[in-house]
Amino acid sequence: MQATISAMASKNICTRCLRMAAVPAARPAARHAANRRTFASSAAVQSSKQRQIHHSARQSAAPGVDSLHQPANEAPPYSTPRGRTTDKQRDGSQVMLQPNNLFHSFSNSPSPAIRQRAAVMKQNAYCPHPEHQATRTPTSPNDLESRKTGSLPPAHVRYECPDCGIPVSCSEEHFADDYEAHLEICDQLREINEDDHDLVSGRFFPEFEYPAATMDEAQVNLTNWDTLMYSREFNAVNDERAMRQVTRLLTYPITVGSVLHELSPYNISKSGRLTSEGLRSMSALRYTLHPPRSGADITVKGLRPNPPPVRIFILGARAESSLPREVWLQLSHLFPRISFHLIFIGPESMANRDHEFPLPERTPSNPFGAIVEDRLGGQMKISTYVDYFHTLHEAQHFGPFDPYFDAVVCFHPGLGHPASSHEWQQTLPKLLDMKVPVICTGYTDFDMKRDIDWVKTQAGGEMDLLLEPGENRFRSLRWDLNDLDPGDVSCGNFGVWAFRGKRYEADNYRAKGEE
Template sequence: MASNSICSRCLRQALHSTNRSLHLSHRAFASSAAKQQPPSQDRKIHQATRQRAPAVEAAAQQQSTPAGGPPYPDKRGRQADKQHAQEKERRILLQPNNLFHSFTRSPAPEIRKRAQFMRKNAYCPHPDHQPTRAPASPDDLEARKTGSLPPAHVQHECPDCGVPVSCSADHFADDYASHLEICDLLRQINEDDHDLHSGRFFPEFEYPPPQIDEAQVNLTNWDTLLYSREFNAVNEERSMRQVTRLLTYPITVGSILHELSPYGLNDRLLPEGLRSLSALRYTMHPPRTGAGIDIKGLRPNPPPVRLFILGARAESSLPREVWIQLSHLFPRASFHLIFIGPESMSNRDDEFPLPERTPQNPFGAIVEDRLGGQMKISTYVDYFHTLHDAQHFAPYDPYFDCFVLFHPGLGHPASSHEWVETLPQLLSTKVPVICTGYTDFDMERDIAWVKEHSRGEADLLMRPGENRFRSLRWDMNDLDPGDVSCGNFGVWAFRGKRYEADEYRGKKEEEGPGSGGWDR
């Protein structure tokens, strides 16, 4: 039958819409329907929709679209496609070759808001202005201010980097030589920030799953790590900067604690540091015990390794997939990450209000369990010395515990008072403390502060130096556009001094130097 070329729904609608008599032959109806419907689009109207199908004549009229346009069944379909195209244009703000924009006139509202904050809080670094604060380092531009002009907020943007850096065009031109030292970095920061708000898909943020035990990881540098861990190929420098900005936190810790660590006795690690790290590596790289899923394969599992991250800020709000990469470096060990600090819930507004303090949870900890099967995360919005006085984490074990301080500012004038009570408690645990810093001056200032306040009760485990897994992306301080830094630039470590008991064999004539390592 010729009527088989039309679906039953359309045939029913056609029969109801016509007033022809029932004795009309099926062949005549099929020929009339074929004249109304274009031969090239004979099946376009037969689409599954929630509404009733229109008549054959109306559908044939709605199929007449401009040349090259998609054949829509009704006007609502064209409007939906137009809205989808507009949403796609709004979502994709910038293209890879169009990432440089002025902060004030940026297409991203978040960056425009950031520029407004800088104009209200950042001050012009020109030497003719009066100082607004004490210099933080010898390279701080605030140390140059010896003039009599009152402080003024930044209003003029550099045309080369697009960042507000001066109060006026005259001061910008007068101090242009000093700005040239960081202009290229500020432009790179500008483009990286716009790249994050461009709406593009970020394949570099897709992290690999665990590997087989036979595949060894290479911790020489970022390139060898990403290759040996089978990350997606990162072929652009900007994508490399974006991915290392997040991974620098777990990989910095893992690169020091791993048995294949690039840091050894020939590279900044001291004998006391090797002793402390060997204890942790013994736990994090356990021997195979022949465990299985049956009764005969039952084996006792060691407790998880506790990493106390004190003064936690941005690292506590990282995506959990980032921290799980730490457990992938140690497939036969489990971890318990403990974020402690009054700012440990920053950028985590979705989890507020905090849990109530109950006898079962006296400090209102936020617990995230079974992350990847090998990791647990707890967050305490409190100071460590408060938890330590309550013996909340006691006892401490050098085989299972380690402290991590990301940019703690131990010697910074604005934050050193917060660590005065915490430092003696850290030294009393005899557990290694890994610290990072923004610059060499920042680390040297922290080491001098620890050496002064420890009064000889601390051992240096690792000499300060550049971190192999520092963030390759540079960040700008919104309160001072001339202050640029990168996350975890340098790393060093210390621990409370340990006294070894030995048999007394008489007084020695000459006492040898200790192994503290501060003067090495």
């Protein structure tokens, strides 16, 4: 009888409560300690009053991706395994580095991957001292290459800064002579050093356990990272480093969702940066993304026709196409009543996905060799095309396009970058013809301004700005290092803006004197 009552009770109790109830009564402290966590971001001071959060079962994601998103003509940084954490990692028996022992110079790192990365930097990166000759054309006013006016031949970096542990100069003399300029980024470089060692430390990463879909009545708060994670019932993150690690992956789906959601922080207020044309385009998408309740259910009487999925074209896809699928599922959880079709397009869209090679053969039913992943959570489908978008557009592979169901996203596209702008010259006219929103991100304000100026020049006035350029509220809180230039420090999706091909409204002609 007691077993029957327990079985009936277990149907009404969540998995987390059952696990907590299974803890022996002699250990009450251990039963309650698991819930005592606090939220904190890298910009906020941790509160002394801890909050207890009850959350349901979680979906675990990998602790990292093989390659993070880098600008054009930059090399990808370190690689980390994508496997699941094991029980040995959970109990700490395979931990290589402790939280208080994460700082090591790259050349003397206990991780072979980071030592190899240091060797690559010493073979390719050049000393930024002004006495050397320039090795390339500066790409921005803050580029250290613009200072080089000397006569000394270029020299590779050899000397590692004792404070950040990263090779930044060719010799100790040049390091000491240019120490004042290095101090501007030394703190960020040390933070990058410790974050990289944290990923290879072997610890268990509870911050990469993502929540499943919540009930429709639970509204999400898209003010900032803290409010989002609290309203979505993420595991409490009480460490700044863990916050940086988790936002490095989530910045991709959350950036898209924060722009398209009806509760978006980007609105037509003075600080919202959304233009009147942007409100028209976003309202069309939000009409589809937030449908009214139709009374549908699983019975025959409750059958209703389903609308087509919302298509999001991610052009120039690189590292975001190899993100764990649990990360992209967080986008569908923001819109629980509709389905998505993510389409990754670009010649590098299969980077770091070697386990899926060789690519599918091009057949009449699959003319462009698409890699299709469906049944992801029941609400998402992902297709990957290793080709240019203008090639697919000219073949009318995706047409027709609908502003109520389609949107384009470009993560760090480098539209105006000297090394990559030529690749977008044939694609931009196709984007303007589609008349759908194009959401773009950038590494810096200068990067976004350069892209906007290039689009305006190429479009010849046939474009509307939907979202004014500015800082992205859901940018990555973690800094990234360019291995080919140790002085180039940036963060993923720092800024966001949007545009669309100009739309012309037709009106009835009324002759002079007509009412």
